[in-house]
Amino acid sequence: MTALCRTRAIILKVAGYGESDKLVTLYSPDIGRVTSIAKGAKRSKRRFVNKLEEFSLLDIIYRPPRSNGLFFLAEAELADPFLSLRTTHQRYVAAMLACELVIRFTGIQDSEPEIFSLLHWLLDSLNRETEPRKTVALFHLRLLSEGGYRPELSCCGSCHAPVNNSRSFTLQPGDGSLICNRCNPNKTRSSFSLSLQTIKFLHTAQQMEQHQLDRLQMPVRAARESLRVLHNYSRHLLQRDIHSYRFMN
Template identity: 60%
Template sequence: MPYRTCRTGCIVLKNVDFGESDRIVTLYSPDMGRFSAIAKGAKRSQKRFVNKLEEFSLLDISYRPAKHNRLHFLNEAELKEAFLSLRTDWQRYCPAMLANELVLRFTGEHDPDSRIFSLLHWLLESLHHGASPLPAVVFFHLHLLDACGYRPGLEHCATCSCSPDKNRGLSFVLQPGNGTLLCSRCSGNATRSRFTLSLQSLKFLQTAQGMTTKQMHRLQMPENVASECLYVLYSYSKYLLQCDIHSWSFLSQITGKRTGGKKTGE
């Protein structure tokens, strides 16, 4: 009986060498979600796979579905877009790596969400075409959390309902346990922590939450604000995932001290 062959479009999240000549790739596709496949002979085959299975590549693949939860078998890969600049420019590589890792960690296997695929594709394309890296990855991170059911509630304090706009003397923290804001009056604590958001950052995040990817270019976010937003989103995600996010150590090199993990008052 002939094997069934399927096709899908996908983005390469990760690849690892396996044995002497094979490679295992982790992919995200709009109709399959996250899944892994083995590319037999990928390290030898000049025709089928060479330079195609690198991180960030947008592919059209033909594969043989796995039986009994094993790895899918990759027959062929057609490279639609390599996004080469993301692998050669550190300023673009770091946010792209963070995005890949967040998709890897926040999504389940075979749990497709076309919004997540579109969001990742948008980010890689935007970085490749020269979008400002930090605001773009803030937008990505915020909307990924939304797609995964962890949208932070940033409009008002969850306890007294006061709005940051009308209470500029107060400071606000994102409560990682439920993703809502708490004002310093309700918490009785004005000390800054890794979850503290300045009024400016809060406003940018609120605006970004209401925007689509097509509108995002209108958002002019200063680098220091983008860094603060990223640091709080990273801290929130680390809390949700209960594990470290390895690519953060790269990204923090380009976002400066605010995200360098040396803050006090945690």
């Protein structure tokens, strides 16, 4: 039998499994995204009580599968429950969206410590912040960069005109670059249109250190617009719906 291992992990999703077990999808800096089985978790009052909830930060002891099966969750210790994310609706839906994005944009057992760190930042920030839309928009932007889909927001990708108020810009989902209205005169307004102000906020956020992101003051309008465009861009990349997004509005 494989030896037990220990790691830190954030719960992305929990589902019932059979009569008494739970399937727990986790993201860990060491093993990436994995699905584990918590035997007896639906019944046991002791081992896993109040620990296996979405968004919880855990220290876990687990056994990896021999091939591509489920990880076995042996023990879990709660490091931070991020309690307010389950009691405040806007925070809850923002955290749900972030977890769904992590599930969609990461491969199984493909560990990227930066993504763990980003998700940890998001949960911590949502737990304190009053504007969840801003936090999840910045998270979404940075997650795209980690996944290799960083939007290029400094200039028009075609004529290289800088972003300023003499032109309007839309994001091109094919390559994540901006295009100005002179290069693309037929499409001045679309679901990928970004205002000058929003482009500047997002471009600034791309260049900040992660721990500084909380300091960025972003108007609700810019956060909404960012979420809309990043959502449409991600749908294009993934070729599928991101279900949690509709609860944000």
